[in-house]
Amino acid sequence: MDRAILSGNEAIARGAYEAGVKVASAYPGTPSTEILENVINYSEIDASWAPNEKVALEVAIGASFGGARALACMKHVGVNVAADPLFTLSYTGVRGGLVLVVADDPEMHSSQNEQDSRNYAKFAKIPMLEPADSEECKEFTRLAFELSEEFDTPVMLRSVTRISHGKSIVTLGERVDNLPAPALVKDAAKLVMLPGNARVRHPKVEERIVNLSRWGTTATINRSEMRSAELGVICSGVVYQYVREVLPQASILKLGMVYPLPHDLIRDFASKVKTLLVIEELDPFIEEQVKAMGLQVTGKALFSLCGELSPGRIRNALEQGGLLAKVVSAPVTVEKLPPRPPNMCPGCPHRGVFYLLNRLNAYVTGDIGCYTLGFLPPLNAMDTCVCMGASISNASGIVRSLPREEQQRVVAVIGDSTFLHTGVNSLMEMAWNQAPATVLILDNRITAMTGRQENPASGFTLSGETAPEVNIADLCRAIGIKHVVTVDPYDLVATRAVLEAEMQRPEPSVIITDRPCCLMKGECRFEKGKILAVDQNQCTGCKACLRIGCPAIEWQPASDGKKGKAYIDPLLCTGCTVCQQLCKFDAIN
Amino acid sequence: MNDKVTNILLVGVGGQGTLLASEILSETFMLAGFDVKKSEIHGMSQRGGSVVSHVRFGRAVASPTVPEGEGDVLFGFELLEAYRYLPLLHAGAKVVVNDYRIPPPSVLLGQEVYPDDLADRIRSRFPDFLLVDGLHLASEAGNPKAANTVLLGAVSKRLEIAEEHWLAALHKMVPAKALEVNIRAFQMGRAL
Ligand SMILES: Cc1ncc(C[n+]2csc(CCOP(=O)(O)OP(=O)(O)O)c2C)c(N)n1
Ligand code: SF4
Numbered sequence: 001m002d003r004a005i006l007s008g009n010e011a012i013a014r015g016a017y018e019a020g021v022k023v024a025s026a027y028p029g030t031p032s033t034e035i036l037e038n039v040i041n042y043s044e045i046d047a048s049w050a051p052n053e054k055v056a057l058e059v060a061i062g063a064s065f066g067g068a069r070a071l072a073c074m075k076h077v078g079v080n081v082a083a084d085p086l087f088t089l090s091y092t093g094v095r096g097g098l099v100l101v102v103a104d105d106p107e108m109h110s111s112q113n114e115q116d117s118r119n120y121a122k123f124a125k126i127p128m129l130e131p132a133d134s135e136e137c138k139e140f141t142r143l144a145f146e147l148s149e150e151f152d153t154p155v156m157l158r159s160v161t162r163i164s165h166g167k168s169i170v171t172l173g174e175r176v177d178n179l180p181a182p183a184l185v186k187d188a189a190k191l192v193m194l195p196g197n198a199r200v201r202h203p204k205v206e207e208r209i210v211n212l213s214r215w216g217t218t219a220t221i222n223r224s225e226m227r228s229a230e231l232g233v234i235c236s237g238v239v240y241q242y243v244r245e246v247l248p249q250a251s252i253l254k255l256g257m258v259y260p261l262p263h264d265l266i267r268d269f270a271s272k273v274k275t276l277l278v279i280e281e282l283d284p285f286i287e288e289q290v291k292a293m294g295l296q297v298t299g300k301a302l303f304s305l306c307g308e309l310s311p312g313r314i315r316n317a318l319e320q321g322g323l324l325a326k327v328v329s330a331p332v333t334v335e336k337l338p339p340r341p342p343n344m345c346p347g348c349p350h351r352g353v354f355y356l357l358n359r360l361n362a363y364v365t366g367d368i369g370c371y372t373l374g375f376l377p378p379l380n381a382m383d384t385c386v387c388m389g390a391s392i393s394n395a396s397g398i399v400r401s402l403p404r405e406e407q408q409r410v411v412a413v414i415g416d417s418t419f420l421h422t423g424v425n426s427l428m429e430m431a432w433n434q435a436p437a438t439v440l441i442l443d444n445r446i447t448a449m450t451g452r453q454e455n456p457a458s459g460f461t462l463s464g465e466t467a468p469e470v471n472i473a474d475l476c477r478a479i480g481i482k483h484v485v486t487v488d489p490y491d492l493v494a495t496r497a498v499l500e501a502e503m504q505r506p507e508p509s510v511i512i513t514d515r516p517c518c519l520m521k522g523e524c525r526f527e528k529g530k531i532l533a534v535d536q537n538q539c540t541g542c543k544a545c546l547r548i549g550c551p552a553i554e555w556q557p558a559s560d561g562k563k564g565k566a567y568i569d570p571l572l573c574t575g576c577t578v579c580q581q582l583c584k585f586d587a588i589n
Numbered sequence: 590m591n592d593k594v595t596n597i598l599l600v601g602v603g604g605q606g607t608l609l610a611s612e613i614l615s616e617t618f619m620l621a622g623f624d625v626k627k628s629e630i631h632g633m634s635q636r637g638g639s640v641v642s643h644v645r646f647g648r649a650v651a652s653p654t655v656p657e658g659e660g661d662v663l664f665g666f667e668l669l670e671a672y673r674y675l676p677l678l679h680a681g682a683k684v685v686v687n688d689y690r691i692p693p694p695s696v697l698l699g700q701e702v703y704p705d706d707l708a709d710r711i712r713s714r715f716p717d718f719l720l721v722d723g724l725h726l727a728s729e730a731g732n733p734k735a736a737n738t739v740l741l742g743a744v745s746k747r748l749e750i751a752e753e754h755w756l757a758a759l760h761k762m763v764p765a766k767a768l769e770v771n772i773r774a775f776q777m778g779r780a781l
């Protein structure tokens with residue numbers, strides 16, 4: 001049989017293919033994005049991006065109601081957006097199997113919080129599987145569809161960054177081809193959730209979770225590996241791999257299904273070991289349930305509630321708890337080094353805008369995307385960032401609390417993908433209630449932060465087909481914003497003038513910037529772009545050009561006590577001219 | 590085959606191509622008949638931030654990340670980042686680093702200086718250290734963009750894997766039109 005090295009995300013996509021999935025929908029979000037980007041390679045599956053996670057899940061629900069197997073994927077915070085349909089889907093159950101893949105990001109490598117999605121499974125009363133490597137990603141995805149249909153429930157599959165973006169060897173299988181053909185079926189008692197029907201469904205939900213727990217006691221995805229009787233560890237997912245690494249002698253109860261828990265299996269395992277530990281990332285999710293069973297167990301007394309685990313972190317915690325002998329080692333240490341935070345690309349259309357917001361002393365309610373990096377020095381031009389879409393509604397709220405002079409400083413900054421995700425709703429509120437703030441939509445035509453996925457304004461679908469483009473300016477007008485201006489963000493004079501005018505206006509207004517992300521193929525070096533250089537004779541060392549934080553511009557201190565000068569790296573410069581417009585001495589050409 | 594797992598760390602700056610290099614390593618180890626795992630971070634840090642990928646191979650590999658302090662080989666794409674991640678290595682580790690510096694933001698702004706003695710500092714702690722002029726050698730091979738492949742060649746020399754597996758992985762992973770230059774770059778690195 002064919003073997004391949006696949007990432008967890010590639011393996012989940014493969015599992016969906018093998019499970020006979022017909023429809024897949026998602027909104028991008030690290031670390032989940034590549035699942036759908038791989039599903040699209042299987043022509044048997046209709047895969048597409050949705051404008052947000054709620055819509056993605058609802059598309060999958062629709063396909064399931066039609067009788068097809070359906071997949072929805074999102075990052076952990078996406079489930080917050082999709083929670084509304086999810087909780088009632090728990091009551092309706094499914095027709096074709098439905099799996100919701102959620103990718104958590106412990107350690108917040110690329111996220112604004114590190115919420116633990118396992119709580120959603122318990123909250124929505126649906127099962128959750130958690131794979132520990134790519135092979136399990138594929139196998140559990142297949143199994144999740146079977147469980148979904150067998151127990152009439154949506155199934156969540158939880159990954160984490162180290163699983164989604166980890167690679168390991170997978171054995172490839174065939175696609176199932178004996179699934180019933182989708183068809184319209186009327187079944188209002190199951191699919192129309194009005195109080196009368198929902199009251200009938202709720203007891204089924206409770207009964208289902210008991211049945212699933214019983215199933216889990218004999219299911220092979222929950223397995224006890226008996227080794228030493230001294231120490232037994234309950235764990236799941238990637239943490240299982242770390243435990244194998246650090247405690248090769250310990251007995252392990254490896255849970256493939258983290259909700260509901262297999263109570264009998266846990267009791268049996270606990271009775272066979274002297275000391276019982278739960279090792280899990282983030283919340284004491286398993287620990288609390290094991291404690292509620294009346295068992296003696298240690299967990300978060302030793303391990304942190306914050307961040308991800310690793311072999312080293314587990315070892316340290318066990319050493320401190322006296323469960324592992326201290327190894328004496330002389331670790332290599334290094335002195336403090338200049339940090340290297342991420343930065344916007346050279347020539348990014350967002351950069352000049354943040355420079356101006358800083359100069360105009362704007363108070364920026366921010367949002368999530370590449371432009372969030374505008375909060376870093378030297379731009380320092382973002383003051384809040386909560387969740388996708390919040391910039392506009394936060395601005396609307398903040399101006400209500402302020403005197404007029406302060407209101408003028410408030411600018412909401414949001415990207416095109418984020419605007420179409422949930423920002424539109426916020427703008428409706430702002431227009432409706434006439435909150436006098438300025439909204440700046442940085443329309444770079446793409447969802448850049450997560451790796452350039454198409455969005456409803458891009459003019460393309462996931463499969464690359466041309467599609468209608470949302471006209472963002474017309475949309476804002478239709479919502480009721482009277483003042484909508486479009487501006488070229490590389491033209492600092494024009495952009496500044498527009499910003500000043502709109503910030504002063506005592507009404508809601510929208511400014512849209514119209515240059516594409518410079519990583520988009522073919523559009524990187526835009527028409528007038530020629531690579532610029534600093535004329536070392538003209539440069540006075542005033543550092544004005546450094547204030548935009550372009551990675552292509554470096555300060556070169558002079559060795560002889562004179563003033564240093566700026567230097568542009570020709571390999572990095574895109575010729576966007578933003579630095580040139582700041583130089584008062586015509587030194588950049 | 591013994592039970593020892595070999596731990597490789599690839600470190601550099603987001604956008605430098607660490608992902609592709611770790612891909613080629615993993616493919617090679619799989620072709621050579623080993624179990625392989627790797628782990629990396631996508632997203633935010635790829636915008637010019639500090640990045641580290643882990644690749645592990647052996648008879649059976651559990652954790653996808655290298656346990657802290659157990660790195661056997663450091664494959665550095667940039668000097669400052671190579672230095673930053675030394676604590677992930679054990680004292681006898683092998684270190685191969687591109688002789689290349691990318692100033693981080695505070696250095697670009699003139700607020701901090703880029704240390705100029707990093708190579709010496711690394712060498713004093715890790716005697717098995719190789720500094721590679723990747724850009725120069727790659728230009729000689731025919732394309733400066735093949736610098737990572739020169740480094741890969743140098744790393745390959747420090748791992749006990751038959752050359753045929755490396756070449757097979759390159760054939761599989763490198764686009765046909767760039768293959769010839771990359772094979773040349775790989776051989777130049779291997780000869781170092
Ligand atoms: C609810 C939710 N879903 C997904 C994400 C992941 N995410 C972060 S930024 C972003 C989109 C950024 O696109 P855009 O607003 O167009 O800005 P750009 O990065 O292109 O500048 C996404 C999908 C998230 N943080 N929260
Ligand atoms: S990816 Fe595009 S939008 Fe993001 S920082 Fe780079 S140029 Fe700007």
Ligand code: SF4
Pocket residue numbers: 346347532548550551552553568572573574575576577578579580
């Ligand atoms: S023109 Fe100036 S600001 Fe634009 S990429 Fe080049 S150096 Fe950076």
